[in-house]
Amino acid sequence: MESREQGREIRRETGEVSGSTVAAISTAQAPGGIGIVRISGPKALEVADRVFTAKSGKLLKDQKGYTMLYGRVHTPIEEGPGPEEQEDLDEALAFVYRAPASFTGEDVAELSCHGGLYLLRQLLQAVLDAGASPAGPGEFTRRAFLNGKMGLTEAESVMELISAKGKQAARAALAGRDGALEKKIRGLREELLGLCAHLDAWADYPEEEIPAVDTKNLAASVEKAELQVQELLDSFETGKILREGVETVIAGRPNAGKSTLMNLLSGCQRSIVTEIPGTTRDIVEETVLLGEIPLRLADTAGLRFTEDPVESIGVEKARQRLRTAGLILAVFDSSLPLNQEDRELVEACRDVPAVAVINKSDLESKIDDQYIKDNFKQIVYISALAGQGLKELSQSVTGLLRTGDLDPQEGMLFTQRQRDAARKAEICIKEARDALSMGMTLDAVTVSLEGAVSALLELTGERASQAVVEQVFSRFCVGK
Secondary structure, eight states: OOOHHHHHHHHHHHOOTOOOOOOOSSSOOOOOEEEEEESSSSSHHHHHHHHHEEOOOOOOOGSSSSSEEEEEEEEEEOSOOOOGGGOOOEEEEEEEEEEEESSSOOOOOEEEEEHHHHHHHHHHHHHTTOOOOTTBBTTEEEEEHHHTSSSSHHHHHHHHHHHHHHHHHHHHHHHHHHHHHHHHHHHHHHHHHHHHHHHHHHHHOOOOOOOOOOOOHHHHHHHHHHHHHHHHHHHHHHHHHHHHOEEEEESTTTTHHHHHHHHHHHOOOEEEEEEEEOOOOOEEEEEEEEEEEEEEEEEEEOOOOOHHHHHHHHHHHHHHHHHSSSSSHHHHHHSSSHHHHHHHHHHHTTTTTTTEEETTTOOOSSSHHHHHHHHHHHEEOBTTTTTOHHHHHHHHHHHTTTTGGOOGOOOOOOOHHHHHHHHHHHHHHHHHHHHHHOOHHHHHHHHHHHHHHHHHHHHHHHTTOOOHHHHHHHOOTTTO
């Protein structure tokens, strides 16, 4: 792919990573059953041979790719001192990957031992003492891009895959890693290039028998491209919810069951629950996964007038959160008639995505259901105390936020960089559409469409500068 070739081009221009061998711990910085130190570069296998001795006596540098040896890792073998000068660290497995058939496109050695943090840090230090340099954030994925193993959008998907908080987010990131976004952008770009080529040829070679430009068909093609870019931009907003979650406020009058709902969603006793109104005075926060959607929950003080100065501060904080929330779970007590606080909450939910959560559905209902139905698109009946209604709540939130409409295999935008580039393309396409509708010359249309193509090339990384590449990989963790 062209975007993969761009990585090679940046490497040719800058001479980047040439001749360097780097290493890092590639497993989590926490105790585990196993841990891996990865080494990549032209001397990766020689460095690994200085800290690893196979039980068979074989050297890693003599092995074929995709092979493994069992042995021990130790401090580096120095020229001169005998084995007694080396310090054994652990038993280990050493995996060999040969260029270009490795993740980075370079020779790679991975040393896998027990996953104690102290042990892994000792092994990494031994590898550095043996001649490797410390890898920076995203160094291995960056080398994969620079060596043409993946495009820039595919590289960005790697980080999204690592940080995915749910199944849908992980599926979308994996599709991006497999090139779904790049394929989608490439298809749109080819359509625009075809329009530009026809416009250029018709304008520059009038003596040739080139079909005249049909402005009606051209306008239809431009509108189709604009719709495709808009769909991409919409995918960013929906995908952002799956990746980062949504600021969610649980609100309602005192004793409606807000804290009980908070504890039910959290799976633990996160908020204090009593029959005394005003128990929750400050905002209690927790991040939970409801279905496939991460919710950054805030359990707020009950909405009511109070002369208690401490509680009144909590109530004011609750009202402030309602004004900035991305989602409101408006809790109502079905066993009581609606009061003024309930009606104020309904008003606060008018311009914010909100679900009416009718709690205590196991008790005799005295609430005005019709009033709730007239003011909310999504209504759920639950018993937070009995743990009933979570599935229905999950379905309502999914429907309200439209995350269920997302098809990860279609390709979606992940990063702000990608969104900015798509937004530039959209602006240029709109300019082309406006130029056509105002009867401007086709040269003006061509310039705008070429601007859209340029923005799409920037999105996929085919015209990425070194500065853009640096910015992309600075977000990665060390070891990946």
